Amino acid sequence: MSDKPRLSHNYGIIDKEYAMSLATRPPEEDGPLYMVNLMKYHEVAQYSEDGVVDHAISGREADDRYNPASILNKIGATIVFAGDVTSNNVGDEDWDRIAIVRYATRKSFIEMQSRKDFGDKHVHKAAGMMRTTLVCCRPEDESLDSRNRPTPLELRTVAMIVRQTPDRAGAFAALPGAINFSAEGTVIGDGRKWDTVQFVPVNSEAEVAELAAKLDYCKPGESYVMGIQVVLDSITLP
Numbered sequence: 001m002s003d004k005p006r007l008s009h010n011y012g013i014i015d016k017e018y019a020m021s022l023a024t025r026p027p028e029e030d031g032p033l034y035m036v037n038l039m040k041y042h043e044v045a046q047y048s049e050d051g052v053v054d055h056a057i058s059g060r061e062a063d064d065r066y067n068p069a070s071i072l073n074k075i076g077a078t079i080v081f082a083g084d085v086t087s088n089n090v091g092d093e094d095w096d097r098i099a100i101v102r103y104a105t106r107k108s109f110i111e112m113q114s115r116k117d118f119g120d121k122h123v124h125k126a127a128g129m130m131r132t133t134l135v136c137c138r139p140e141d142e143s144l145d146s147r148n149r150p151t152p153l154e155l156r157t158v159a160m161i162v163r164q165t166p167d168r169a170g171a172f173a174a175l176p177g178a179i180n181f182s183a184e185g186t187v188i189g190d191g192r193k194w195d196t197v198q199f200v201p202v203n204s205e206a207e208v209a210e211l212a213a214k215l216d217y218c219k220p221g222e223s224y225v226m227g228i229q230v231v232l233d234s235i236t237l238p
Contacts, residue, residue, distance in 0.1 A: 009122075011129040015193075018185035022106040022136070030105045032145045034080070034181060036197050038133040038162070038224070039063065039097045045127040052123060060096065062128025066121050068112075075112055076104040080147070083158065083230035087205055089212035090225035093131070098160060098228055100235065102145070106136075133189035135162065137181035137197055140172060147234045158230050159200040159208045161215065164192065164222040171196045174217075179236050201236050202227075 022033075041059030053062075069079060081100035088094040103109045112118050139145070161178075165171050172180045181197040202208055208227035212218070218225050230236075 009126040011132050012188040023110040025106050033103050033106050034137045035101045036135040037099045038095050040130045041096050042130045047127040059128035062124045066124035075108050078102050081235045082232040083228040085226050086229045087227035090218045092220045134187050135183050135194045136185045137183050140180040158228045160226050161198040162224040163196045165195050199236050
């Protein structure tokens, strides 16, 4: 009998073709990849087995129990950005939390799925998550690949823009000073494929709303614009 975990969930659709490309990327073509996680929680975590928790907990609390930071450290991956969504300004759905993990290679992300210690934790994610979108990206600024692991910081606000667009260069040029990522694929989500992810540091939630109002090309269904209260960040800090 295999020791590999059999992960089950109902929080998104896996793009199996893209997942296979991650697993089979030749080493000479592989390298760092950023997994941008958009997360929405159940109000009450939906555990499929009794005995996993001894009392009802929220979806957010279940995700906190899932927190795979210790496993990520073992495989050379790093959480480089995390924060709570404080405003959903554009988009057909709302989101609760954002996190970005930098993996040393694409293959390491796939291999993590077969680790027993990851499988033991994943039960909490499966219970807590209502839906998630996982956009796999490369940064415009490749120096991000060598930035050190961030330390906690004072709460600050960042605007996040996720788009479907055939013109990535135009999307980047439209937001001078933004930290830009090109999406390589959307490994899990609702079937939509996303093209760009951008971050703009701001001073307040009011500035997020002002920015969203100016981005008249960001339409619901093909864009998200949200405000994030950041608690960990090596993406937008110099």
